[in-house]
Amino acid sequence: MEPHGNGAGTAQSTKAAKTKVAFYWCASCGGCEEAVVDLAEAILPVLDKVEIVLWPVALDYKLEDVRAWRRGEVAVAFVNGSVRSSEQEMWVELLREKCGLVVAFGACAHLGGIPGLANATTRDEILANKYQRSPTVDNPRGVLPQRDTRVDGAELELPELWHSVRPLDQVIDVDYYLPGCAPPPELIGKALLAILAGQLPQKGAVLTTDKSLCETCPRNPTKPAELRVERFRRIATEAPDPTHCFLADGFVCLGPATRGGCGERCIRGNMPCRGCFGPPPGAIDQGTKFLASLGALTAGETEAEAAAVAATMADPLGTLYRFSLPASLLRARRVAKEVHR
């Protein structure tokens, strides 16, 4: 790959023959950008067929450049990160208008991701914590970020922070999803090759296998059909047996409620699956998909016993929706009088 405008050196590959590709980021950590850098070998075969026309992390491009693109001139935009501000909305709408395909790249664009955990609280709480309550903040007047500010007679405008975090498809139409935190290079490479070859799956496809993670997990043979977990254990305080199915030993592993295709990378590092690939096909909510499996997973013959077992799971919301809270059926915490008991 080479940046836009530097292609003149390669005599044979005329600019017109190259497929233009854009990368953009919204609310994200930069890990997805790293995944693109890590592509190296996976995309060697297509390197001279692609031209990157936008990549804010690596190349200097301005909004005006993108506004000047012709519609459809850029074949595909890979957008990572979730959406939470008016500026991000403006950018993704612009990319949607200009690009032939939009791929939600990574767990945050796909499901809301880790930034999506902010939906477990409210915008007001976040602002108050960050700008007023936090012990390291020195803000005697308690000023909060405003959209419009007047400074020395000039009107200044900041992007507006939304009430909640959204996955990309709650803001614009999305053609494909590349799952994962971050997507593995093999899957990105495969997707890129398929786009270049025009061999695209059905719109809306999640570009990985349709199997659940458990089906391909090397520890699956040690997972009994029925379990009687009496207490959930935590990876922070207990070391899991490196050969056993995590769930069989009481460690929450989202394998049964997660799409496969990541290469079981966490499992191989002796970490249970946290669910970054999102729910498997047919499941519309990752957390309740996992809860459905609880009946045959936990112990408890009376309601009191069942409640005692359930009480041992730390932070069910954050555990079962670590990557998918904004894409869950309920999307975000509700704030109303009855909550403030």
Next chain:
Amino acid sequence: MTTRPFEPKILGFLCRWCAYTGADLAGISRTKYPPNLTAIRVMCSGRVDPTFVVKAFADGADGVLIAGCHPGDCHYQNGNHKTMRRVALLTRLLAQYGIGRERLRLEWVSAAEGDRFARIVQEFTAQLRQLGPLAWQQFVAAEN
């Protein structure tokens, strides 16, 4: 303009063998109970995927009732035990979303307990009238 009192919408998942038959008995016996509950007949309380419950709340229910056979009486042996295990964690999860446990009720009703069924619906309806609407779409989905 007079404002009408709030009438909660309740979705009830009733197992075919016990709770639904109990509800039927309440009807045949002409026992009076509020019309707020819409019943969905399922084969067993164990068939109630937590997704159904959460979807009901997301789509406008103010309360959800799951009713099955008394423990030990499930026609599929232990479907109701599975339900109680799921509901135990589901209530904790819902609380984190801001949905109090008063909005999800798990009850055991035998085929002979028509009166009990009617009483449960009366109580639940009264409780939800007090709590007020959940109005999930209005509070959460409508915000940006």
